[in-house]
Amino acid sequence: MEKFDAIIIGSGQGGTPLAKKLAHKGWKTALIEQRWPGGTCINDGCTPTKAMIACAKVAHIMSQSKSWGIVSKGYSVDLPAIVSRKNDIVEQFRNGVSKGLEKTAGLTFIHGSAAFSAHKTVTIQLHDGGEQTITADQIFINTGATPVIPDIPGLEEVPYLTSATLLDEVVIPPELIILGGSYIALEMGQLYQRLGSHVTIIEKSPQLVSREDPDVAAVIRKVLEEEDIRVYTSAAADKISHTPDGLLLHITAGSNRVTLTGTHILLATGRAPQTHSLQPAKTGVTLDEKGFVQVNEHLETTCPGIFAIGDVKPGPAFTHISYNDHLIIYKNLFEEAAITTKDRQVPYCMFTDPQLGRIGLSETEARRQGIPVKVACLSMDKVARAIETGETQGFMKAVVHEHTGQILGAAIIGTQGGEIMSVLQMAMAGGITAPQLRDMIFAHPLYAESLNNLFLMLEK
CATH class of the missing domain: 3.50.50.60 (FAD/NAD(P)-binding domain)
Known part of the structure; x- marks a missing residue:
């Protein structure tokens, strides 16, 4: 049985950078992956879906081109070509991850299916045949989640x-x-x-x-x-x-x-955590009633020295949260940062067209907590840039503390909604208030410039 300093199960958006950083610190590190490097995001999540959504956007623009004064003689959708384009992008990203792992000294990549077989001991069914058992004092679970199959007769x-x-x-x-x-x-x-x-x-x-x-x-x-x-x-x-x-x-x-x-x-x-085949009870790791790995605010499980990152644990299931999980663990291990998951920002974006960008408290959540709030709303058909581009669907909404002017949350439905949300996220992180954004100079005519008018709505 080979001994490592660290074992990481799953090469998703948290596990991969953590494995590389641990190896760079001189830790003998094993990274186990049962499918492809990169996890769900690269292989069948964010990357492929957004690649295909971009193609669908082109089709939609062509179908609506007359409203921009462009007369199209028609178009056809070549789905095999769209899927091929998507596959090429996925392969590009996947190969980039693989090459990064291959050139990392001190990092061993193991292709197989892992399960705990004893305390801090992992047995791997190797994809090329055979079995390998390894152990480490520090283990990080990054096995992600999989689609839920509902119980429907037939x-x-x-x-x-x-x-x-x-x-x-x-x-x-x-x-x-x-x-x-x-x-x-x-x-x-x-x-x-x-x-x-x-x-x-x-x-x-x-x-x-x-x-x-x-x-x-x-x-x-x-x-x-x-x-x-x-x-x-x-x-x-x-x-x-x-x-x-x-x-x-x-x-x-x-x-x-x-x-x-x-x-x-x-x-x-919905999605369910991939923990059933992991047999976590054999190493003292506790799951909740839905099968998620239970962790504390430092992402440590009920077995000291074993951590969970990404979608396998409860909480927001976003790629960027998984990445932030690895930063919390790394900085706590090597920089004595004492960072926790408490009160961290959780931005997210739904990539419909128009997008939904979200950060912080919703109005419903703020009122449920009894926070005195004011709500600013601005329809996208009142936004100069949206009118000029012909994309006026949606609206901007910000939740602001009634007394301090602090921005508590926002929902932006509109073209570039995620980017506008990110401007508000940085304002929230920096303590910039709604009145300050109301009077701030933004380049004209950006979508972000409409934040001036959004916060003017609080005065009406």
């Missing part, structure tokens, strides 16, 4: 798709039913609608993107429905069957029973 007989497998389809699904109404579901729904599918979205909550404010969710729903996406909320799937003509899905929507037909079904009802 589903086991249906050829369903997930957010990973759909991206490799080279024929546009004529009628795509999507179960789920959160971020992944909405991105995929708009993507395939723009490529030529007829999309129906089924969400069990009363609104889409259930964690967002109702007015934000309502605007997003309006955007999707204006593109002829059919949306059912407060809806549950009762039964599904496969017929010679396609799929039959029976749902309950409110008090109504509805039967939907489709050719394909995408399951986008």
